[in-house]
Amino acid sequence: MKTTAQTTSRPARRQRRPRTMLPLLYGLLLLAGCSGGSPSALNPAGTGAARVSGLWWLLFWISMAVFAEVMALLAWALVFRRGAARVRHGQPLRFVTIAGAGLPFIILVAVYGVGLRDLAALGAGPGRDAVTVEVTGHKWWWEVRYAGASGATANEIHIPVGERVRVRLRTDDVLHSFWVPQLMPKTDLIAGETRETWLEARRDGSYRGQCAEYCGTQHAHMAFLVVAEPRADFDAWLARLDAPARAPRTEAERGGQQTFVQGTCAACHTVRGTGAQGQVGPDLSNVGSRWSIGAGAVPNDAGHLGGWIANSQTVKPGNAMPPQPVDAARLPDLIAYLRSLG
């Protein structure tokens, strides 16, 4: 693996220097590639996923037993009945009913009971005063808002560790499905309706989620990240979500902001505290601190950001952002400005 980023399971702690989070987060994702961890349902980090993981191992061992039984009978037939001296007549109905119906029935009733128990557990939502995230699916990105907060972000959900967080799901267009294998099974986003699920991370870290319901051209690139962090960090992050975006500090950043606000960017994107109040695309007020560009399409670094602005259609064909005729001389400033946000 190519990463040089330091490894930690706590990627999102230090809010004071948000830029350092980036390589950290992305590095974590890449590194998890080596450790065999990342988005696996068999490596649960949340209460819901842990329950399903337990259910899986129960189902796995029962299935293995059934499979072994059938294979043993088949092997017996192949070894001892191949070219056998004589055919045995008779109708072993008792064998067929007991092995084919009776035993499976008993096993299945037991599994059904366990399954209902786990279904009820997954259905037990959080309390009334829980943190509520409002997630809206778009082709092909996730809009993330918090009940009681005015700011918005995209493709990245922060939650406090050890708390059951309500997730309210809507879609702006077609069906999508909200899936964080390590935290919680899927819930579909149904056009015209609202659905709810919840997330509870047992340990801090960042967990990859992805749209699981086919939603058109770029279904493949509709990932998101759930960042679970201690309550204090979460509160700080949430407070910043309501504040105006960080003001430009350098000359380049100021130039970039001017390009952003006066150019076509502002028609679709919002940066809080500026004249850019577009509603079509993701809110970019904290874009510099996000883990990726284009809902997991490419890493969030200067090169990819520039490429995305110039022509995102080569990165994620079919997405809603047309190629931008940004003056080549102004592009570095624009990149610097966007990188400073967050």
Added chain:
Amino acid sequence: MSTTTSTAPGVGRDDLARLAEHWAEPRSLRAWLTTVDHKKIGRRYLVTAAFFFVLAGLSALVMRTQLARPESGVVSPQEYNQLFTMHGTAMIFLFATPMLFGFGNFLVPLMIGSRDMAFPRLNAFGYWVFLFAGLFMWASLPFGAAPNNGWFAYAPLNQVQHNPGLHMDVYALGLLFLGISTTAGAINFIVTALKLRAPGMSLNRVPLFVWAIVATAFMVVFALPALNADNAMLFFDRRFGTHFFDPSGGGNVLLWQHLFWIFGHPDVYIIVLPALGIVSAVLPAFTRRGVVAYSLIVLSIVAIAIISFGVWVHHMFATGLPQLSYSFFSAASTVITIPSGIQIFAWLATMLLGRLVLRVPLLFVIGFVVTFVLGGVTGAMFAVTAFDQQVTDSYFVVAHFHYVLIGGAVFPMLAGIYYWLPKITGRMYHEGLGRWAFWLAFTGMHVTFFPMHLTGLFGMPRRVYTYRSEPGWDGWSLVSTVGSYLLALGLLLVLVGVVHAVRRGRPAPADPWEGDSLEWSTASPPEPYNFPVIPRVHSLHPTWDARTVESTTTGATADRVLSEGRRTLFTSELDARTERAVEMPEPSFKPLVLAGALLVFFTAMLLAAYPIAVLAVLVVAATIAAWLWPSRRPDEELGLAS
């Protein structure tokens, strides 16, 4: 072509000559276009479905090549989405069902001792419609206008504002068009199996394969209207501005899913049941005994056919429906595994008691048991709602249903192809080639699809044209791709084996396997009239039964030769008592004309050329009128004296 069967005592040379004359079909283009012979139609179904299978398989190979590595660019996302949609749609609608209809068409009349299907012209019509509808759908691919919404075509992505262009119009119209063929075929199977069984073949002596086909046909008749309604509404939404599935206009997007899966879940069994029937048909020849627990298997076939209508919501366990409904559909989905279990253990018992003859068809049956049981246990897992919510729409599902469909349908079909090839072509296949094909296909199948269980559990969603290099995804995806080439190679060898048999195979005797059902008492390939003497059935295994053999060779009576015309025998539905002889139709252009007019109609609708569509409707109406115009002698002339 075969030599004529030796004249049996009791069947005069005159009788045979008259039979040959009445049922003759000269070799000419005209005969080729007008034939109503169920054997030719069955062969055409098999060949055409195999052709569509190759196209759908090539689509899959392109997809697997694209997915071999993360972020590769073999195809664009738009192309990939069309490929996976056409792969699924074609495999389900243009390959699996028609292939089994092909087996059914060829075999049902032979297995029940009839001279043709109940409605031979309807049968020919069904084939032409299938061919035209399949070409109609595949023709959209080179234009970049192929369906692109998955074979399930969920709303509202199927609506014109989210999916402009002809893609989903092709889907809706293509499936409506194809549905005509499937419905016609299903009704034909039901009537054929109920009315044309040989005297003495009471319901408890009907071959299991025929039971499976009849149960399937009933399922088609009840399930398909839901799909047709869905697609008609979709077309109206897209073309004429209705709002059935458009929530912004008051429509409901889940309505699409409910209707789709009310059809779609039974459809899984529509595909699997006849394939299980093939297993029951093949086993006796290679275990040298009848299948154990005949009536339990019949019961389980009927149970599957009924319960399959009560499980559709298990495709919607992540849509947030009320938990109470989940617990009901979870229970039904759990229970449906039991009838399948009964069949598996009945076959195991058959093998444990019989004398195994390990030829290629039996190899494929064993491959089927191994694979289908694995697909079955993961299927039972999906019935557990909480687990389903984790793995649905992930690669785990892809693994599961390919185990069920390749293990449970394709392997039995391949067993059936090797088993009946001598009957269909009159030639024996090459055993060595067949064994290579089996081992490659079996290994390839597992190498391709087993790792998908893992990538699914590792969080890889399905229907993605590319993926980032997440842990466990890229390595196992590459393994899957390698496996898919092995599988393709094995299937290619099956094709080579069939071509080799047709070209070079040694002539097949009437009954190379000592099979137990009536098709083995005909010549290989069968005469156009199938049976010189319509047999009398005394047991479940008529060709192993001296009384039936005697009745067809020596004890022929006038009522079962029926050489006075193009006739076959009507019997009663339950106990198959002789009722009367019926006149069967001559070859006719009308089925082709009618199917052609429908093709014009659907193409005109697709291209919004409505005046032409109206003209086509007029031609359809005129053809149907001509078809139904009474022209035959009254039936009572054909009543039997006795």
